[in-house]
Amino acid sequence: MTSQNLHNPSLSQEPPNQWSGATSLPGVPPTVPARGIKRNNPSDSIGTNESSTRILPDYWANPTQKTLSPQDNLLMNECNLVMKSQNIMNLNTDCSIKNHMGNNTHDVNINRVHSPTSRLEIKWNSMPWFHGKISREQAEQLLQPRIDGLFLVRESTNFPGDYTLCVCYQSKVEHYRIKYHDRNLTIDDEEFFENLEKLIEHYQLDADGLCTKLVKCLPKESGSKLLLKETVQNCHDNDLFVIQENELEICEPIGKGEFGEVMLGKWKKQKVAVKVLKDSSEAEAILMKSLHHENLVNLLGVVRRVDQVLLVTEYMSKGSLVDYLRSRGRQHVTKRDQINFAFDTSAGMEYLERMHVVHRDLAARNVLIAENGVAKVSDFGLARTEKNTCLESAKLPIKWTAPEALKQNKFSNKSDMWSFGILLWEIYSFGRVPYPRIPLVDVVKHVEKGYKMEAPEGCPPEVYEIMRQAWDLNPDNRPTFKEVKSKLQQLKLTTV
Numbered sequence: 100m101t102s103q104n105l106h107n108p109s110l111s112q113e114p115p116n117q118w119s120g121a122t123s124l125p126g127v128p129p130t131v132p133a134r135g136i137k138r139n140n141p142s143d144s145i146g147t148n149e150s151s152t153r154i155l156p157d158y159w160a161n162p163t164q165k166t167l168s169p170q171d172n173l174l175m176n177e178c179n180l181v182m183k184s185q186n187i188m189n190l191n192t193d194c195s196i197k198n199h200m201g202n203n204t205h206d207v208n209i210n211r212v213h214s215p216t217s218r219l220e221i222k223w224n225s226m227p228w229f230h231g232k233i234s235r236e237q238a239e240q241l242l243q244p245r246i247d248g249l250f251l252v253r254e255s256t257n258f259p260g261d262y263t264l265c266v267c268y269q270s271k272v273e274h275y276r277i278k279y280h281d282r283n284l285t286i287d288d289e290e291f292f293e294n295l296e297k298l299i300e301h302y303q304l305d306a307d308g309l310c311t312k313l314v315k316c317l318p319k320e321s322g323s324k325l326l327l328k329e330t331v332q333n334c335h336d337n338d339l340f341v342i343q344e345n346e347l348e349i350c351e352p353i354g355k356g357e358f359g360e361v362m363l364g365k366w367k368k369q370k371v372a373v374k375v376l377k378d379s380s381e382a383e384a385i386l387m388k389s390l391h392h393e394n395l396v397n398l399l400g401v402v403r404r405v406d407q408v409l410l411v412t413e414y415m416s417k418g419s420l421v422d423y424l425r426s427r428g429r430q431h432v433t434k435r436d437q438i439n440f441a442f443d444t445s446a447g448m449e450y451l452e453r454m455h456v457v458h459r460d461l462a463a464r465n466v467l468i469a470e471n472g473v474a475k476v477s478d479f480g481l482a483r484t485e486k487n488t489c490l491e492s493a494k495l496p497i498k499w500t501a502p503e504a505l506k507q508n509k510f511s512n513k514s515d516m517w518s519f520g521i522l523l524w525e526i527y528s529f530g531r532v533p534y535p536r537i538p539l540v541d542v543v544k545h546v547e548k549g550y551k552m553e554a555p556e557g558c559p560p561e562v563y564e565i566m567r568q569a570w571d572l573n574p575d576n577r578p579t580f581k582e583v584k585s586k587l588q589q590l591k592l593t594t595v
Contacts, residue, residue: 223295228252228316235274238265241317245270246393248314252277252295262295264302268310275309315393340388340400342366342411347402349373354419366411371399374410383479384410390454394447396467396477415467415475420444423468424530434557436472437526438594441562442587443474448519449580451476452512458482459510461518462499463525483510498533498542503574505543513574519583520569523562528555547572561590 223229230238232254242249245267255261255276262277264286275286277298283291284298287308292298299313306312347366354361364373376383387398387410402409417423420440424432444466451458458476465478495505501517503509521533534542534552551570554563565586571577 223252226252226296227318228299229295230317230319232256235263235265238263238274239272242267242272244391244393244397245272246315248311249317249393250313250315251317252299264309266310266313273310342400342402344402344404344409347371347373347409347411363414364411366399370414370416372396372412372414373402374412376408376410381408383482384408386456386482387412387479390451390456390479392447392450393473394443394475395450396475412477413469415477416470417468417472419464420466420468420474421463421525421530424463424526428529429557432529434559435594438562438587438591439472440466440468440474440526441523442584442591444476444522445519445580445584445587447474447476448512448515449584451482451515452580456482457510457512458515458518459504460496460499461515461522462496463522463530466522497539501574502543502546502572509574511574512580513577516569516577516580516583517574519580520566523566523569524552524555527558527562531555546570559590559594561586 224231228251230241230251230253233241234256238251238253242251242265247268249267251265253263253265255263258276258278261279262284264275264277266273266275277284277286277295280288280291283293284295285291286298290301290307292301299316301307302309303313347364350363350365352360353363353372360375362373362375364371381401384398384401387396391397396415397413399411399413402411444461448458448461458479459481460478461476465476466474467477468474497505499518499521501514504514504517524533525531534545537545549572551567554560554566565578565583568576568578569583
């Protein structure tokens with residue numbers, strides 16, 4: 100697929116003749132060129148004499164489809180994806196489409212083909228991804244958190260009878276027009292589908308020119324979505340969202356860590372996790388508020404007591420990764436599960452790396468599993484920004500902590516990479532404790548001499564090589580999470 104429906108931030112209604120302008124041919128829409136070469140990055144510039152449309156890369160290779168967790172993380176930004184086609188439209192220097200017809204927003208019409216009068220009357224209202232007659236602005240408000248591959252389908256407001264596919268990518272929302280052609284549906288005039296369901300299934304398997312593969316659909320608004328929306332509306336940039344204690348029901352304990360006990364709670368009829376901090380510091384909450392990614396546990400708000408702070412987060416029904424691995428074992432945890440857990444964790448850590456945040460306590464016990472099987476990094480009690488990684492006082496997990504962090508208090512994304520290597524070993528040993536035959540007091544001594552654990556039984560050699568690289572005594576020689584995520588992404592494609 101080499102073409103895509105693009106939107107114009109300056110237009111919201113279709114003008115009488117949207118193609119008329121300083122350089123356009125009267126009443127003639129732009130044509131889509133033949134299949135071309137996909138660009139490496141959607142932000143690549145477009146030359147003024149370039150005749151082919153801009154093509155976006157396959158970004159998210161995820162063969163496993165999962166249901167959207169209703170409490171994923173939030174990212175709120177505006178988005179413009181633009182096109183240059185045979186000098187029909189003018190582009191401003193900021194890559195927005197320049198149109199002299201007005202200041203409204205609309206989906207750009209590409210190779211407009213009038214819909215046949217005898218269409219099949221299909222009711223899509225029962226499909227979770229179909230949101231019916233909502234506007235472009237409403238779709239962008241609903242598509243939060245802005246997770247790559249999160250999508251919905253709406254009825255087109257500019258071309259009645261057609262549809263619009265709205266997809267999140269890099270904190271933005273891209274809008275693709277889905278039109279009818281000879282009783283079939285198409286986005287690019289190259290791939291045709293007999294109905295919307297077939298079209299969605301195709302782009303869930305392959306981005307095929309879209310900005311990203313369709314990963315998760317946004318279900319129609321439910322109680323969970325309303326809860327998250329209300330949280331966002333009440334959350335200010337410079338303050339935490341405060342939940343009144345009388346609104347929160349605290350139930351039984353579900354976990355306990357170094358920095359506080361975790362309880363099951365109910366807030367606005369939704370299950371939540373409540374972390375009771377041992378001190379009244381809000382540092383963990385403030386940091387979590389600034390982090391939004393589908394593979395990080397989402398903070399909903401805080402409850403302030405006189406001498407305590409309660410962190411209210413999304414509820415991860417399947418518990419910690421280490422308990423999940425140990426309780427299910429080889430009979431139930433498949434190789435695909437293992438590579439998915441590894442990739443999900445690397446994706447969350449790659450985001451922290453980009454945000455210049457060091458976790459400092461990465462381990463399978465601090466990775467949680469959602470109901471849909473997605474792994475998310477949690478427990479940010481030790482996390483700090485790169486500029487403030489000095490550890491004041493805490494009990495360090497020796498078997499998971501890099502030598503330079505233990506000896507010299509040097510924490511970095513590379514020390515997190517060391518811990519990630521240990522976490523990979525945990526995944527492929529089904530939750531065993533690392534360095535099983537070495538007493539704890541001797542672990543550091545062995546590690547400093549260059550000792551590396553052997554590969555767990557059944558561990559793919561490519562994954563074990565990542566472990567060995569992560570355990571290099573020189574932090575500079577360890578890979579980045581971006582590099583590791585890319586390798587694991589490729590392994591996902593070949594894991595069955």
